[in-house]
Amino acid sequence: MNGSLEDVMNSSRIWLGRHNEEFARSLPAGSIVLDAGAGSQPYRHLFDHCIYEAADFEMVDKEYAKSTYVCDLSSIPVAEARFDAIVLNQVLEHLSDPVAVLQEMHRVLKDGGTMICSAPLFYEEHEQPYDFFRYTQFAWRHLLGNAGFEIISLDWMEGYLGTVAYQMETASKHLPRGAKNIAPGALGVAAVPLLASVRIACRHLARVFYRLDAQQKYTQSGFPKNYIVVAKKLFVARQAA
Numbered sequence: 001m002n003g004s005l006e007d008v009m010n011s012s013r014i015w016l017g018r019h020n021e022e023f024a025r026s027l028p029a030g031s032i033v034l035d036a037g038a039g040s041q042p043y044r045h046l047f048d049h050c051i052y053e054a055a056d057f058e059m060v061d062k063e064y065a066k067s068t069y070v071c072d073l074s075s076i077p078v079a080e081a082r083f084d085a086i087v088l089n090q091v092l093e094h095l096s097d098p099v100a101v102l103q104e105m106h107r108v109l110k111d112g113g114t115m116i117c118s119a120p121l122f123y124e125e126h127e128q129p130y131d132f133f134r135y136t137q138f139a140w141r142h143l144l145g146n147a148g149f150e151i152i153s154l155d156w157m158e159g160y161l162g163t164v165a166y167q168m169e170t171a172s173k174h175l176p177r178g179a180k181n182i183a184p185g186a187l188g189v190a191a192v193p194l195l196a197s198v199r200i201a202c203r204h205l206a207r208v209f210y211r212l213d214a215q216q217k218y219t220q221s222g223f224p225k226n227y228i229v230v231a232k233k234l235f236v237a238r239q240a241a
């Protein structure tokens, strides 16, 4: 997904790109940035003015970019307060122990350092078997607050049209085909053309809704697919030895 408006199939990636771009622009040149759970490092180019390092455990059967640290995110082999900023995109749902990882993010971040995080509220299982949780806005506040972060912003990552587009996209792929799979007897037979039409309509409407969502985020009702959060490490009063 390159995020261009010509091929809007998943507006969430477009919004994720925009939010990360804004976060990257807020960092002074030379900042040391950790992309935690970086995967293929799709946002690396946004941090060209920074010193970019990536950590990932590389356990999923997929293509990875070369990580600086191949490790579990609950134990990163660096000294405390190494990083000025952390990028934690689409990772928290994959962690069996998110509390331990947020504590580790807190350890490796400088006082006053910032972190951008995103994770789904509503999304199908993926990267199995490493898929454990979905996060509400209240979970974000609870987990980040307990780990010693102050929330700077907490937003819907995409608008409700993006959520509906995703529902329509998945319906176009997963609605059952074949009378026996739908309902027993004549009802199943009668429903075949109905579901076929719904599948086709959903496929086309999903494209339209993704394009609309990429243009403007509608947040007045409904719910997002993801939340996106920017948080800051609170200053830690250290005891004199």
Ligand SMILES: C[S@@+](CC[C@H](N)C(=O)[O-])C[C@H]1O[C@@H](n2cnc3c(N)ncnc32)[C@H](O)[C@@H]1O
Pocket (backbone or CB within 6 Å): 036, 037, 038, 039, 040, 041, 042, 055, 056, 057, 058, 059, 060, 071, 072, 073, 074, 088, 089, 090, 091, 094, 095, 096, 127, 130
């Ligand atoms: C959905 S991908 C997101 C990748 C990238 N951040 C992005 O936005 O495209 C989640 C990534 O987290 C990594 N990951 C999951 N659990 C991890 C853990 N406990 N320690 C280190 N990396 C982990 C996976 O290997 C995967 O690359």
